[in-house]
Amino acid sequence: MQAVNWGFPVIGYLFLAGIGAGALTVSSSVLLRGGGGGFAGGHFRLARYGALMAPVLLIVGTSLIVFELGTFEAAVAHGEWTKLFRWINLFLTINLSPMSIGSWALALCILASLAYAYTFVRRDARPGDQQDALRRGLAWIGVPLGIAVGVYTGVLLGAMPARPLWNTPMLALLFLLSALSTGVAAILLAKAIFERHGAGRGAAAAEGHGSAAKSGGGYLLAASDLLLIGFEILAIFLFIMFAHLTIGAPAEAMKVLLPGGQLAGMFWFGVVAIGLVLPVLVELKYVVPTLLHRKAYAIPRGVEIGVAALILVGGFMLRYVVVIAGQITGPTGI
Amino acid sequence: MESQASDISRRDLIRKGGAGAAALAVAAAVPAAAEAAMPRQVHYGMVIDTRKCIGCHACTVACKSENDVPLGAHRSWVEYVEKGEFPDVRRSFLPRLCNQCSEPQCVSVCPTGATYKRKEDGIVVVDADVCIGCKYCLQACPYDARFINPRTGTADKCDFCLHRVSKGLVPSCVNTCQGGARIFGDLNDPDSEVAKMVRTHAVTVLRQAMGTKPNVYYIDADHTDERDAERTGQYVRIDTFRPNAERR
Numbered sequence: 065m066q067a068v069n070w071g072f073p074v075i076g077y078l079f080l081a082g083i084g085a086g087a088l089t090v091s092s093s094v095l096l097r098g099g100g101g102g103f104a105g106g107h108f109r110l111a112r113y114g115a116l117m118a119p120v121l122l123i124v125g126t127s128l129i130v131f132e133l134g135t136f137e138a139a140v141a142h143g144e145w146t147k148l149f150r151w152i153n154l155f156l157t158i159n160l161s162p163m164s165i166g167s168w169a170l171a172l173c174i175l176a177s178l179a180y181a182y183t184f185v186r187r188d189a190r191p192g193d194q195q196d197a198l199r200r201g202l203a204w205i206g207v208p209l210g211i212a213v214g215v216y217t218g219v220l221l222g223a224m225p226a227r228p229l230w231n232t233p234m235l236a237l238l239f240l241l242s243a244l245s246t247g248v249a250a251i252l253l254a255k256a257i258f259e260r261h262g263a264g265r266g267a268a269a270a271e272g273h274g275s276a277a278k279s280g281g282g283y284l285l286a287a288s289d290l291l292l293i294g295f296e297i298l299a300i301f302l303f304i305m306f307a308h309l310t311i312g313a314p315a316e317a318m319k320v321l322l323p324g325g326q327l328a329g330m331f332w333f334g335v336v337a338i339g340l341v342l343p344v345l346v347e348l349k350y351v352v353p354t355l356l357h358r359k360a361y362a363i364p365r366g367v368e369i370g371v372a373a374l375i376l377v378g379g380f381m382l383r384y385v386v387v388i389a390g391q392i393t394g395p396t397g398i
Numbered sequence: 399m400e401s402q403a404s405d406i407s408r409r410d411l412i413r414k415g416g417a418g419a420a421a422l423a424v425a426a427a428v429p430a431a432a433e434a435a436m437p438r439q440v441h442y443g444m445v446i447d448t449r450k451c452i453g454c455h456a457c458t459v460a461c462k463s464e465n466d467v468p469l470g471a472h473r474s475w476v477e478y479v480e481k482g483e484f485p486d487v488r489r490s491f492l493p494r495l496c497n498q499c500s501e502p503q504c505v506s507v508c509p510t511g512a513t514y515k516r517k518e519d520g521i522v523v524v525d526a527d528v529c530i531g532c533k534y535c536l537q538a539c540p541y542d543a544r545f546i547n548p549r550t551g552t553a554d555k556c557d558f559c560l561h562r563v564s565k566g567l568v569p570s571c572v573n574t575c576q577g578g579a580r581i582f583g584d585l586n587d588p589d590s591e592v593a594k595m596v597r598t599h600a601v602t603v604l605r606q607a608m609g610t611k612p613n614v615y616y617i618d619a620d621h622t623d624e625r626d627a628e629r630t631g632q633y634v635r636i637d638t639f640r641p642n643a644e645r646r
Contacts, residue, residue: 067642069533069546134531138551147551150530153510163509163534223507225608226540226646312607316625394646395540398492398604398623 068391073132078217078383079246080125081170082239083376086247088118088177089210090288092203094281108191110281111203113254114247115184118206119177121250122213126170162223166216173209180206214243221390228313229320230390234303238386241299242379245292249375252285256368282368283354283361289375290347297340317393321385326392331385339378343371440519442558443585443613444569445595446493448620450577453478453491455639457571457580461495464559464570470641471545473556474571477645478637479620481627490620493580495571496543496556497604497612498522504535504544504553513553520613521560526552540608542646558582585613 091114098107130136130151139147154167183189183199218236225231307318321331346367353359453476461467461474474495481488502522504513512529515522529552536544536553547554559569567573572582583592595601601615623645627634638645 066644066646069536132533134533134546134551134553135529136531136551138531138549141548141551150551153512153528153530157509157511159509159511161507161509161534163507163532167509220534224503224538226503226538391537394542395605395608396623396625397607398621398645 066392070387073128075383075387077125077129079380080121082243083246083250084118084121085210085213086243087114087250088206090247091115092206095203106281110251112184114251115181119181122174122177162220166220169212169216173213176205176209214240226395227390229317229393234299238299238303241292241296242382245289245296246376246379248285248289249372253372256365286347286351290351293340293344313396316396320389320393327385327389334381335378335385338374339381343374346371439586440584441586442519442521443592445581445592445615447579447617448490449618450579451491451493452577454576456574456576457493460570460574468548475640479622480635481622481632483633492619497541497614500611503538503610507534507538521558523557524553526550529553540605
């Protein structure tokens with residue numbers, strides 16, 4: 065067995081910061097696309113959920129990785145308290161290391177998400193209020209920064225020939241798509257939980273193809289989530305296929321995920337079945353009638369919560385499986 | 399010094415003859431002329447002649463005591479490669495250490511610049527006062543040459559005993575080697591033993607496909623691994639004598 069140097073703190077960070085970055089991107093783009101009031105404020109509420117959760121998730125996730133730092137462990141073990149903050153060194157320099165660029169992107173993303181969330185804090189925040197210009201300006205910054213944080217983690221893992229399972233551009237795309245889809249799921253979950261029951265149901269019943277936003281955007285979220293997960297399935301297919309078709313280290317490494325491999329059960333059941341296929345099937349059942357037959361979009365609240373939870377579990381499993389699988393495999397030969 | 403270098407290239411030219419060798423010599427002469435202006439750079443490297451290694455682990459122990467390497471970690475170690483069935487067998491030893499690569503991946507991934515390749519002698523070092531212990535270099539090294547030192551919490555690895563080498567001594571593992579299997583020196587100095595060994599032997603490096611351009615060369619190293627065992631159906635046993643029993 066090989067040493068797994070990056071464990072739960074890193075997996076948790078990738079998962080939480082992924083949701084945070086995804087929620088920020090989705091919230092910002094929803095606000096810019098339709099949150100200005102044209103959709104009766106429904107999209108604005110979605111943007112608000114995303115905006116308020118993004119900095120919390122980003123900060124909690126980022127705090128987790130500090131626990132993985134060797135200097136942090138040494139500081140605690142030997143009482144060298146100055147070493148607790150050794151990570152400051154990340155911000156005393158910048159170089160072409162994906163971790164260096166990523167740290168700066170992450171720091172900027174956290175600051176931007178905090179400012180963006182501030183514009184939503186007031187309970188009476190609404191389209192066109194006095195924060196509107198600032199809010200929209202920050203949303204323009206939030207979209208690229210959220211994507212940067214979603215994508216850099218995959219670049220970080222993918223930059224090393226010594227880690228053949230990670231060493232593919234597909235990983236960055238896969239992590240970005242997972243960040244966006246879990247971001248959507250988190251907003252969907254918040255909407256399903258916090259939206260006043262009567263309002264949510266009444267509006268949902270009235271929602272049709274042309275007036276999708278009236279439900280509070282449930283249709284918009286489910287439909288875009290469907291698209292994102294569709295792309296994610298494609299990305300996973302390409303991720304596996306290309307490694308499998310390559311001769312040598314990548315093909316050897318991919319064996320841990322293929323049937324019979326050490327992590328195959330967790331991957332196919334946890335990531336693919338629970339996190340991707342099942343949510344897609346459920347969402348299809350509710351989205352297709354609206355999409356193709358222009359029927360009113362109606363989804364029970366329990367189903368909405370269930371689907372969002374499945375996607376979030378799948379997102380965690382993806383990070384877990386990828387982070388562990390990459391570390392228990394290595395280059396072939398000596 | 400300068401005339402010596404040109405002497406050698408002339409001798410090479412005469413000995414080898416032929417157009418290819420002439421082209422090589424011209425190519426070699428051009429940088430030599432350019433170097434005349436500035437002092438020649440030292441480029442430390444090592445040749446490990448596995449034919450002379452008896453697997454005694456003296457280098458492992460010398461390294462541990464010289465560098466005060468914590469329990470469970472190694473800057474240098476020896477692997478045993480055993481294959482075949484009696485009487486058609488072979489057992490050989492593969493001393494390992496940081497390859498001080500010319501294209502070090504650990505350096506290119508380091509976010510703080512704590513690990514870098516010294517311009518003056520090509521040794522890859524870690525600045526323990528800057529390193530934050532993020533372990534990115536541990537992931538990136540194809541040779542598993544790095545570890546987190548539990549005392550400092552920072553990345554640690556072989557540095558060719560920089561504290562000795564800078565005072566004109568050889569690294570501790572070289573100093574202690576019973577069979578004289580480890581040869582250390584300046585690869586840029588054509589008269590050094592290490593450069594001569596590289597020129598006159600069929601040397602290999604570990605995991606060449608990684609593109610890291612290692613500066614530790616092996617003579618007669620057995621590159622057999624478990625996958626070869628699967629493929630050929632022969633008995634192969636590899637002992638790393640490390641906590642990570644599996645090679646990475």
